[in-house]
Amino acid sequence: MIVGVLKETAEHERRVALxxxxxxxIVKQELEVWVEANAGSSSNFPNGEYETAGAQIAANRDEIISKSNILLTIHPPSEAELTKLKKNSILICLLWARQxxxxxxxxxxxxxxxxxxxxxxxxxRAQNMDVLSSMSSIAGYKSALIAANELDKYLPMMMTxxxxxxxxxxxxxxxxxxxLQAIATLKRLGSVVEAFDIRPEVKEQVESLGAKFVEVPLEEAVTQTEGGYAKELDKSSQDRQREVIHEHAKKSDIVxxxxxxxGRPAPLLITKEMVADMSPxxxxxxIASENGGNCELTEHGKTVEKHxxxxxxxxxxxxxxxxxxxKLYSKNMYALLNLLIKDGKPNFDFEDEILLNTTVTHQGEIISPMLKE
Structure with a gap:
């Protein structure tokens, strides 16, 4: 059975799936691994390292697609490329099926x-497969570094x-x-940090990192989904939270x-009026700019100056x-592969909660209840 790995072609994408x-x-499990030439070069994994690992380097992208039983990617291949996959082959990637x-x-x-x-x-049981958490941790860390780089001030207190x-x-x-990763990184850099979240359950986590939790009394008793994500609030609650955020944002050097x-656009948290009240x-x-942004004046992919x-x-x-x-994405994916493959063959056991929810399509049907809902 062949496990194929493609070089990512999406703009701004430098990761590799494996x-x-x-x-x-994977090779130790007596599976063949075919990697498109230079698939890992943008992540500093040269072809030679894959060859040492026992993988086969293939220059022909279409050959990998047409011969793979399992195809591993970050983003889905194009529609034209999907048609070259064998029927009953398996694609594992970030699908964003709702969108x-x-x-x-x-x-x-x-x-x-x-x-x-x-x-x-x-x-x-699925923590070692949770790609969204792995990637969010990196995004939070990097966002704090970007903020520190763009700010024209020291972050820590300096006695001179x-x-x-x-x-x-x-x-x-x-x-x-x-x-949480952004909070931890800003604290390590010496900033005084406040944090807001509609879920009161996270207060203890915020405070354990040395930040102050900004509380907003809300009428809604349930503020998170079963999966632990924030739930969309009604209009009166949104207005109340924006008032509190406004007061804290105008005193902040970094937000x-x-x-x-x-499955929804990012909620609006920072209005243009709030931006106008912040210090020059x-x-x-x-971070949410790819999903519409939490700030009304955000332009995705750009750094702009307003007020x-x-x-x-x-x-x-x-x-x-x-x-x-x-590395993190690859390990997350390997954990899922270990659950899927039994005795060298795929086993779609939909009695397993992880496989049931993660499998979007199988044998021409939609399987995941997360998508059906």
Missing amino acids: TPEVATQ HPKLVDTLKKLGISALGMDFIPRIS AAGTIPPSKSLVLGAGVAG ITTALIP GSVIVD GVKIVGPNNLPSQLSLHAS
């Missing part, structure tokens, strides 16, 4: 079994002969995996926004740390 380290583990119904229809028609790494359920410089103030909106709602030279890093405030809408933050992002 590292030489994990390729070694791409046309892709799901194509996978169904072609009889491809597609597993979405973004549909891994958030349960303890010319006087004492007070520490910069940071506000992190959203205390999921990305937000990092990380709030996402699965302040910085906003909007003297720099607003960064970064492209593919995990890809900016491509070596470690690839």
Whole structure:
């Protein structure tokens, strides 16, 4: 059975789906690994490392696609490339199936079994497969470094002969995996950090990192989904939270926004009026810019200045740390492969909660209840 790995062609993408380290583990299971030439070069994994791992380097991309029983990628191949996959072959990648119904229809028609790494359920048994958490951790870390680089101030307190410089103030909106990593990184850099999240459950985690938790009393009792993600609030609750965020944002030198709602556009947290009230030279890093942005003035893929405030809408933050992002993604994927493959063959056991939720299409049908809902 052949496991194929493609070079990613999406703009701003430097990761690779399989590292030489994990390729070694797959080869030990008596599976063939075919890697497109230079697939790992942008992540500093040269062809020679794959060959040492026992993988075969192939220059012909179409040959890998047409001969693979299992194809591993970061992003889905193009529709034209999907048609070259064998029927009943398996595609494992970040599908974002809710946002791409046309892709799901194509996978169904072609009889491809597609597993979405973004549909891994958030349960303890699946933690070693949780790509979204792995990539969010990297995004949170990198966002803090970007903010520090764009700010024209020290982050820590500095005592100098010319006087004492007070520490910069940071506000992190959203205390999921990305937000918590941003908090931890800003604290390590010496900033005074506040954090806001609609889920009161995360207060203890925020405070354990040395940040102050900004509380907003809400009428809604349930503020997170079963998977642990933030839930969309009603209008009155949204207005209340924006009032509180406004007060804290205008006192902050750095604001990092990380709030996402699965399958929906990112919630608006920072309005243009809030930006206008921030001090000139302040910085906003909007991690959610790819999903519409948490800041009203964010322009995805650009750094713009509005009212003297720099607003960064970064492209593919995990890809900016491509070596470690690839290592984490590859290990997450290998954990899923170990669950799927039994005795050298794929075994779609839909009694298993992880396989049930992650399998988007199989034998021409939609399987995942996460998509059916």
